[in-house]
Amino acid sequence: MTSTKTKIANFEFDNCIMNAAGVLCYDKDELAKILNSAAGTFVTKTATLEPREGNPEPRYHDTRLGSINSMGLPNLGFDYYLDYLLELKKTHPKRTFFFSLVGMSQNDTHTLLRKVQESNFDGIxxxxxxxxxxxxxxxxxxxxxxxxxxxTDIFSYFKKPLGIKLPPYFDLVHFDQAAAVFNKFPLSFVNCVNSIGNGIIIEDEKVVIKPKNGFGGIGGEYVKPTALANVHAFYQRLKPSIQIIGTGGILSGRDAFEHILCGASMVQIGTTLHKEGVSAFSRITSELKEIMEKKGYKSIEEFKGKLKYL
Incomplete structure (x- = not known):
């Protein structure tokens, strides 16, 4: 049987495909849709210490090749997501979920992570x-x-599985420098990549989103080559205990396959999930399995990171 099972931080997941933070994960209702889909797990909306309304609308716009957004971290606050995750542990004790966090200052970051450390949350x-x-x-x-x-400060007190979501890097020297820093720490994973920051999309001679005079993060098909490069660059440079989550431009099973080929242990769907809904998980999983079957791969471990060079 062909399997898309994977492991992150020694936790097992039945499927290597999940959502990207920010898409279909704002509240319990949205997260429940992913929970009951073909996705292996979910990650919450990136939570701040207090709830945030985010940037003025329109702040998201679909385009032919992807999307642009300047959301500004709208979320229901740390306590909302932690309470939901603790509730889920009672009803789904064998499943593991991701809790996404960001501090609006370094002090906030430490406050958030200390709260996680002191809580009963046992996910990632x-x-x-x-x-x-x-x-x-x-x-x-x-x-x-x-x-x-x-x-350095975080790992002086934080002892639970922790990974970091990264922006795209564009220079080989920056990959070297970043990996040298990350390899100093017991990170569980790095997630490559967040949207490419500060692009502009124009329609009818004007920008399509309101915040920042139209500047926003670019996602979707536009970013796949950059995402694949970041996944593979870090796969080449990071110690084996730091796994890679691939995010960016996954529209099909072929895209997911390429992320894994570049070294991703898990892949996250963003723009495609926003456009298509949770049916994207089963479709992309089926397409990925079909490719694996044609190539004779029974598990993702058989081809993960095995990108060939000329």
Whole structure:
């Protein structure tokens, strides 16, 4: 039997396909749709310490090749998602979920992670170091000195499984430098990539979203080559204990296959999920299995990271 099972941080998942933070995960109703779909698990909306309304609308726009957004982290606050995850543990004790977090300051980040450490949450935490759409807030992961200091402080008290969501890097030297920092820490995974920050989409001579005069994160088909490059660059450079989650431009089983071929242990669906709904999970899973069967692969481990070069 062909299987798309995978492991992240020693937790097993029946399917390597899940949602990307920010899509169909704002509240319990949306998360329940993913819970009852073909997805292997879900990640919550990236939570801040307090609830946030986010940026003014329109702040998301579908395009032919993907999407643009400047959401500004709308979410129901840390406590809402933690309470839901603890509730789920009672009804789905054998399943593992991802809790996405971001601090609006470094102090906030530590407050959030200390709360997780002190709680009964026993899943996987994803710290978002790559929010490109909050006015006045830079992406932390582009400042590697700050990132190293932050991770040093975090791992002095945080002992649960933790991974980081990354922005795309574009220079081979930056891959080297970033990996050198990440390899110093007991990270469970890195997630490559968040949207490509600060693009503009124009229709009828005007921008299509309101925040930041139209500047927003680009997702979907546009970003797949960049996402694949980031997945493979970090697969080549990170110690084996740090796994890769591939995100960006997954419209089909073929796209998921390529992410895994580049080194991803799990893949996340964003723009396609927004456009298509939860049926995307079963469709993409079926397409991935079909490719695996044609090539004679029984598990994703048989081809993960085995990209061929000329």
């Amino acid at each position: 935490t994803e710290l978002n170091l790559s929010c490109p759409n909050v006015p006045g807030k830079p992406q932390i992961a582009y400042d590697l000195e700050t990132t190293e200091k932050l991770l």
